[in-house]
Amino acid sequence: MSVAPQAVSDAVWFKSSYSGGNATECVEAARILAGVLIRDSKQANGPVVAVRARAWHCLIGELVQADLRGH
Numbered sequence: 001m002s003v004a005p006q007a008v009s010d011a012v013w014f015k016s017s018y019s020g021g022n023a024t025e026c027v028e029a030a031r032i033l034a035g036v037l038i039r040d041s042k043q044a045n046g047p048v049v050a051v052r053a054r055a056w057h058c059l060i061g062e063l064v065q066a067d068l069r070g071h
Contacts, residue, residue: 011037013044 011030026041035053040046051059 013037013039013041015041 011032013028013030016027016029028039028041028044030037032050034050036051036056038049038051
């Protein structure tokens with residue numbers, strides 16, 4: 001099955017499991033063909049950061065390593 005590129009407005013957004021418990025620290029992400037979109041959940045129509053897939057994987061890898069080191 002092929003996946004067609006989606007417009008930002010059509011992206012399926014999900015809240016980060018690491019977002020804070022209160023309403024002031026919520027980050028949402030959406031997977032797209034080229035990588036990941038990131039936005040502030042309180043500003044759904046606000047700015048969106050697009051991160052290429054390779055950069056996203058590097059970021060997640062570094063976060064996992066930092067977590068393992070206790071940082």
